[in-house]
Amino acid sequence: MAAAMEARLVRPAAATRGATSVRRLMWGGERHHLCGFGRQFRVGVRRPPAPARVWAAHGPDAGNGSVESSGKPRRGDDKWEVRADGGRRSGSTNAVAAPVLTTVKRVFTFGKGNSEGHKGMKTLLGGKGANLAEMASIGLSVPPGFTISTDACQEYRDNGKQIPMGLWDEVLDGLTAVEQDMGTALGDPSRPLLLSVRSGAAISMPGMMDTVLNLGLNDEVVTGLAARSGERFAYDSYRRFLDMFGDVVSHDSRPRCSVLSLLFGIVIFLSKETYLFPIHHSYLKRAFRQLFLRVMGIPHSLFEEKLEDLKAAKGVEMDADLTAADLKELVAEYKKVYMEAKGEQFPSDPKKQLYLAVLAVFDSWDSPRAIKYRSINQITGLKGTAVNVQCMVFGNMGETSGTGVLFTRNPSTGEKKLFGEFLINAQGEDVVAGIRTPEDLDTMKRCMPEAYEELVENCCILEKHYKDMMDIEFTVQENRLWMLQCRSGKRTGKGAVKIAVDMVNEGLVEIRSAIKMVEPGHLDQLLHPQFEDPAAYKDKVIATGLAASPGAAVGQVVFSADDAEAWHAQGKSVILVRTETSPEDVGGMHAATGILTATGGMTSHAAVVARGWGKCCVSACSDIRVNDAEKVVIVGDRIIQEGEWLSLNGSTGEAILGKQPLSPPALSADLGTFMSWVDQIRQLKVMANADTPGDALTARNNGAEGIGLCRTEHMFFASDERIKAVRQMIMAASVDQRKTALDLLLPYQRSDFEGIFRAMDGLPVTIRLLDPPLHEFLPEGDVEEIVTQLASDIGMTEDEVFSRIEKLSEVNPMLGFRGCRLGISYPELTEMQACAIFEAAISMTDQGFRVLPEIMVPLELGHQVSVIRRTAEKVFSAMGTSISYKVGTMIEIPRAALVADEIAEQAEFFSFGTNDLTQMTFGYSRDDVGKFLPIYLSNGILQSDPFEVLDQKGVGQLIKLATERGRSARPDLKVDLWEYVESMVENLLPLHFLLRLDWIMSHAHHSGCFFKLSFKILGDSCYLVTKLGCSIHIGHLGCFPTLGPHCKASSGTSCCLRKIQRMYSNLNCSRFFQGRALPSLFWKGTSLFTKPR
Incomplete structure (x- = not known):
């Protein structure tokens, strides 16, 4: 080992006075170094020196103003003064930074009726900063402060996490404005100014980024504060600051550590072979601990331990019971925690504290929890977080002070009554963190009546000004009310609908604005049962998977x-737990209340079927192991037996132990009113996926205006007799045997089509001929009994049946014997289905129903059109009448897209199946993609899941090409896009104008939450569909099946299908067209699909 590794210690000459010593070690050709600040070490890859510069222009931590080759600040507590020319000069050196001229404003002040920002500047100032500026400008009591823009954060991140040139000067100018407003000064014990430093992105990310309160305290300032406000308050504020600063600011999100360097440090830490490393092992252990704490920050638990120890020693239970002397002692203990963890003294210079806090908030944008939150909520395109620096006001100054959070209306019910919590003698984090049990606002009304009345008045002002229900944070300091934050309040579905309706009735908002206040997810909540109290079961969550179907x-x-x-037949409610599901499980899936699978994805069999039936489903729950033989599911060290109670939250993907209480969906009169407004405004129509007469009736009751996809293969699973007949058809050794089996299926298909046409009287129905691979109809698992019965039914031996099954088995069935390949190989199958369609259509027409059938051939077309048309003529001749119909095809494979002009010679419409087309284009199996796709996304190989967001460069171009070529051959070709695509609502509606879109396809039973995930695909491919002018069909959307009776009683108020129609009205035309003339639109009553331009 010695021959392979060179280890040596070198002490280089210092570049400047006081420069850091460097211990270099050469290992395997890569150079590492340990840089020590006192007892602290950083392990990292050595970088080439940056050009020398004077740090004074960048921050207060210049280490006596010395020029450092690394360009990084060194530790120090020097004071700084402002030069007349705008530059900065260190108090202990003559090094001067020249003034920096900037043309872009990055710091915006607010307070006392004057603000440099407003509520429309959320992108630049973040939501918090913009609303603080707005509240100040309309005259509310807002503590003065300033906001550092998101542009500055982006510059900081783009500059390798170095503070941008000149920004610190702007911050100090903002600080000066606050000091002049308040008549106080940061760091002045006689007139102490304390600050809060808080994050604020353009989109609210509650709790995801960092906050520092009480900034500006040190041993001198706390003495001055104690003289003015009392020792207990002063030292309580000081210990809070030490805790928060240590946890937030001491975190170094910019470590100079490569992964290899960190591993090298671990080797040092674990190694006992001190002859390689002539440093004592205990010293290395301590150094490595400091390295870890520098990278990770000081855990809050280290401070909390000291607090709990002190309370135990003093015999008290509450923080408020500690005396001033106790808190002084606690401050000293907190300082020791900081020193032991960081290897340096707590910084006492308030400007240095501010500098570090600003950087910490910037850095928190890239914290793992913030990144994860943005990923989960699909928040993209933001520059970063703004930083709000604000004068502190204190709710912990005694019995005349307090802090609280409220909503201007009840966020759960929508009731017009203040809803919130209040704590006397506390700071804001006490309410949020649950350190003390808060009281309701009636306590404030009794104890601080004047402040309460002002608060009520401010709530009315803010509601009228913002025209929305508001979430407000406030503090009362010695009976004076201060407003700290306002934003649009989060609310439940029930609350959202009531608030929207009430505000219209109050004359506060217009109907169009009220519709915008209700999100698709809100209606989703109204249509599914929900847990009464999700917070009550958090400690019982045993596993988490994909939220495949809500409820x-x-x-x-x-x-x-x-x-x-x-x-289920015994009246029991069951959760079906499977490793994966297959069509063979369909009966059990229908009987189950919820479905939990260990594998699969959002478009897996379980997910698709569950959404189709409005059933709760959690899929891809990799934490569970299902043992079918033993009838147990294993989660970690827990074993769940058959019959044990389990709860599923399909909206969050949680599997919860035990029987959790549910609240059923309730449809209110407010929802009926709300939906009637939607019907007055909407132009977009919705079609449904429906495979049975029951589905079709539910879809119609829920507002569907046609069926965009009827999958005939789903009809075959409706009973054992039908499956038996299908298997007989598959096993048939001759055409006669096959026709005999098909004769058994014909009445079933005809009856189903009659029921669907009856339910859809006057509305179009698109029927897809048999598509899935035949293996899906074959028995799985223990098949001996099924084979024996099948052999008896068709007159074959069991060996012949097994031989036939073996011949039909395929290595990759999704690319095999399916779609029109079945119809080409067995034309009698296409004849039977076409005969059933036409006979049913004529029968319903004779009974007075208006029937509009459209027949769709999967994958390809070929001679199938002639088979269908020949069958139609036979039926028309036999029944003595005829009907109008259309024939089209699905474009799901790349070659079909490339030869679309040839296909369009016979096809009257195209349907693009985006999931299969994506699968074929990428070569990904959508059922297995979950095994590697997360790695692709985390490494940036793919920017998004192609099964959720349409791939414009590949799949999108195929759709574009196919549409152009298809319309070159048939100018009146109708084009629609459908599948279980996800991520779409917010961006589809602008396309309605661009596409002249009048149809989308949904599902009879599905909740709108899926639709909320179903629109981004079109937003991402806007340029594509704009040029194509195609209609769009999407599945699945609909209503929870148990709501059928409610649908009739409430005149369609449960119409979840109209969620998309409602969302249409959220469109602000001027936003997209900026005053230009809108293209002509298709309104209600126009043709089924959009016409080509």
Whole structure:
């Protein structure tokens, strides 16, 4: 090992006075160094020196103003003064930074009726900063402060996390303005100014980024503060500041550590071979601990331990019971924690504290929790966070002070009544962190009546000004009210609808504005049962997977479809737990209250079927292991037996132990009013996915205006007799045997089509011929009994049946014997389905129903059109009448897109199946993509899941090409886009103008939450569909199946299908067209699909 590794210690000459010593070690050709500040070490890859510069222009930590080759600040507590020319000069050196001229304003002040910002500047100032400026400008009592813009944060991040040139000068100018407003000064014990430093992005990310309160305290300032406000208050504020500063600011998100360097440090830490490293092992252990704490920050628990120890020693339970002397002692302990963890004294210079706090808030934008939150909520395109620096006001100055949070209306019910919490003698984080149990606002009304009345008045002012229900943070300092924050309040679905309706009735908002206040997810909540109190079960969550189908489900665990059906027949509620599901499980899936699978994805079988039925489903729950043989599911060290109670939250993907209480969906009169407004405004129509007469009726009751996809294969699973007939058809060795089996299926298909046409009287129905691979109809698992029965039914031996099954098995069935390939190989199959469609259509027409059938052939077309048309003529001749119909095809494979002009010679419409087309284009199996896609996304190989957001460069170009070529051959070709695509609502509606879109496809039973995830695909491919002018069909959307009776009683108020129609009205035309003339639109009553331009 010695021959392979060179280890030596070198002490280089210092570049300047006081420069850091460097210990270099050469290992494997890569140079590392340990840089020590006192007892602290940083392990990192050595970088080439940056050009020398004077740090005074960048921050207060210049280390006596010395020029450092690394360009980084060194530790020091020097004071700084402002030169007349705008530059800065260190108090202990003559090094001077020249004034920096900037043309872009990056610091905006607010307070005392004057603000440099306003509520429309959220992108630049963040939501918090913009609203602080707005509240100050309309005359509310807002503590003075300033906001550092998101542009500055972006510059900081783009500059390798170095503070931008000149920004610190602007910050100090903002600080001067605050000091003049308040008549105080940062760091002045006689007139102490304390600050809060808080984050604020353009989109609210509650709790995801960092905050520092009480900044500006040190041993001298706390003495002055104590003289003015009392020792207990002063030292309580000081210990809070030490805790928060240590946890937030001491975190170094810019470590000079490569992964290899950190591993090298671990080797040092673990190694006992001190002859390689002539440093004592205990010293290395301490150094490595400091390295870890520098990278990770000082855990809050280290400070909390000291607090709990002190309370135990003093015999008290509450923080408020500690005396001033106790808090002094606690401050000393907190300083020791900082020193032991960081290897340096707590910084006493208030300007240095401010500098470090600003950088900490900038850095928190890239914290793991913030990144994860943005990923989960699909927040993209933001520059970073703004930083709000504000004069502190104190709710912990005694019984005449307090702090609180409120909503101007009840966020759960929508009731017009202040809803919030208040704590006397506390600071804001006490309410949020739950350190003390807060009281309701009636306590404030009794104890501080004048402040309460002002607060009520301010709430009315803010509601009228913002025209929305507001979430407000406030503090009362010695009976004076201060407003600290306001923003649009989060609310439940029930609350959102009531607030919207009430505000219209109050004359506060227009109907169009009220519709914008209700999000798709709000209606989703109204249409699914929900848990009564999600917070109550948080400690019982045992696993988390994909939120595949929303809602809440509670039942007893079963592991097979047969058991699910059997238990359901006994009146039991069951949760079907499977490694994965197949069509064979369909009966059990229908019987189950909820479905939990260990594998699969958002478009897996379980997810698709569950959404189609409005059932709660959690898929891809990789934390569980299902043992079907033992009938147990293993989660970590916990074993759940068959029959145990389990709860599922399909909106969050949580699997919860035990039987959690549910609240059923309730449809209110307010929802009926709200939906009537939607119907007055909407232009967009919605079609449904429906495969049975029951589905079609539910879809119609829920507002569907046609069926965009009827999958005939789903009809075959409706009963054992139908599956048996399908299997007989598949096993048939001759055409005669196959026709015999098809004759058994014909009445079933005809009856189903009659029911669908009856339900859709006067509305179009698009029917897809048999598409899935035949293997999906074959038996799985223990098949001996099924094979024996099948052999008996078709007159074959069991060996012949097994041989036939073996011949039909495929390595990759999704690319095999499916779609029109079935119809080409077995034309009698296409004839049977076409015959059933035409006979049903004529029968319903004769009964007075208006029927509009459209037949869609999967994958390709070929001679299938001639088979369909030949069958139509036979039926028309036999029944003595005829009907109008259309024939089209699905474009799901790349070659079909490339030869679309040839296909369009016979096809009257195209349907693009985006999931299959994506699967074929990328070569990804959508059922297995979850195994590697997260890695692709985290490494930036893909920017988004192609099954959620349409790939414009590949799949999108195929759609574009196919549409152009198809319309070159058939100018009146109709084009629609459908599939289980996700991520779409917010961006589809602008396209309605651009596309002349009048149809989208949904599902009879699905909740709108899926639709909320279903629109981004079109927003991301706006340039594409704008040129194509195509209609769009999407699945699934609809209503929870148990709401059927409510739908009739409330005149369609449960119409979840109209969620998209409602969302249309959220469109602000001027935003997209900026005053230009809008293109002509298709209104209600126009043709089924958009016409080509």
